[in-house]
Amino acid sequence: MENRIRVLLLASVMLLTSGCATLHKHMHWPWHRHAKAQTAQDADAAADAAAAAADAAPPPVVIEPQVERRKIKVPKIKAKNVELGAYFGELSAESYTAAPVVGVVFDYHVTEDFFFEAAAGRSKTGQTSFETLGGNVQLLTDDERRFTYYNLSLGYNFLPGEVFLGRNLAMTSGFYLLGGIGGTKFEGDQKFTVNFGAGFRVLPTDWLTIRIEAQDHVFKSDFLGTDRLRNNLAAHIGATVFF
């Protein structure tokens, strides 16, 4: 309970310091001596200017301008940096037979070169060769055989170009590299996972993307004997939409 009070007090101190930092930009505090001096100087300058204005005769008004300046309302420019979609492919978890994988993907393009990606996918791996040869031996339950993963990655676009379909259709395209971190739930455990890969995307229109991608999901595990790094390769094809 004591901790909560301490947290409350610290929170109020933090808010106050932020408030002061903001106000500091807009007003002069009384303890700022140079601010007072500046004000006195400003007053002198204003008095001089007033005297000069009084000397000069007011210019005669010839024509009163009747033109009103056009006010331009600047419409907001819509930003379409978000890409949302799904993919389907094959995942080959090390030591298991390959199996289909499905996933969803969310991209945010920050610059023309770099983007952030959050992805999540799911597969159900096949059997190990030990299980296949051993007849009725089952190392994992059905639930433990589920390979569920997510990752947060940074992507880099390179080799931009165009692909041509026949004489009249050109579509923009580009390769990208991906690398990130995440987690995998497999073999009854959650594992810290590093993912990296590359892909190729084609844009039939400016809002639709078709992508082909290959990724490796690497984690450390001792489930199959020794504690070692295991590579789980996935290849998939997907479609995303820009928002």
Place this chain on the structure above:
Amino acid sequence: MPRRSTTNWLRLLALLLCVAPLPGRAAPRELLQLFVTAPYIELHTGPGRGYPVAQVVARGESVDVLYRRTEWFKVRTERGVEGWASEKSLETTTLADGSPFRFDHGDRRGFQSHRWEGGIFAGDYAGATLVEGFWARSITDNLKLELHAGQFLGNLSNGYVADLGLNHVFMPEWRLSPFVTLGTGFERTEPKATLVTPLNQNYQTAYAGAGARFYLTRRFFLRAEYRHHTVFTKSDANEVKQEWKIGFAFFY
């Protein structure tokens, strides 16, 4: 059980497809018209400097800005031709009243003063490996409200953390600027099964921390921090957890 979860996934996908608005069919909206004052501006086929130039727009002509993607603008010329113009080339254009076209850049000034931030963290949460994403909203240049959500993966237990708090940046105009942070959150710990199946534990937490942010380039910055968490357990004594993390982030 697995069959049911597959059905749930398919349902979610179907829902996403239904909810997703169909692009390209939006209601007609007012577009920004820009006038070219440079001898010409180039229109590329795609939003990147590597895509070929397919059209040019001459001085005195105008373009309608349809939307933007990163630092590229999709525009339509008076003749109805569409293409991508760079942020840099549109700096030379003017609005209909003759005033120059201005917009937010991803630069040092943007680093000091922006609305949103997001990024990815990797680190150590009480001995476990931490993977985390964060989102922040600026209240002032100094003060931000931020949300962190992540997963920790350890030898003895795994779990999830989510924190909501305030972040005070001392000198936002500095390239390397220190900050302090304070907030509250939630922690779910899932101990790894050994002989008996242990129970998952959900606790409220509070944290105080400090760190620094470093501007890299364009819209990117690095962020490193330490957090001291107090976990309000059900036992007599509260638990203390230390967190170290480094992240790669962007602002806009």
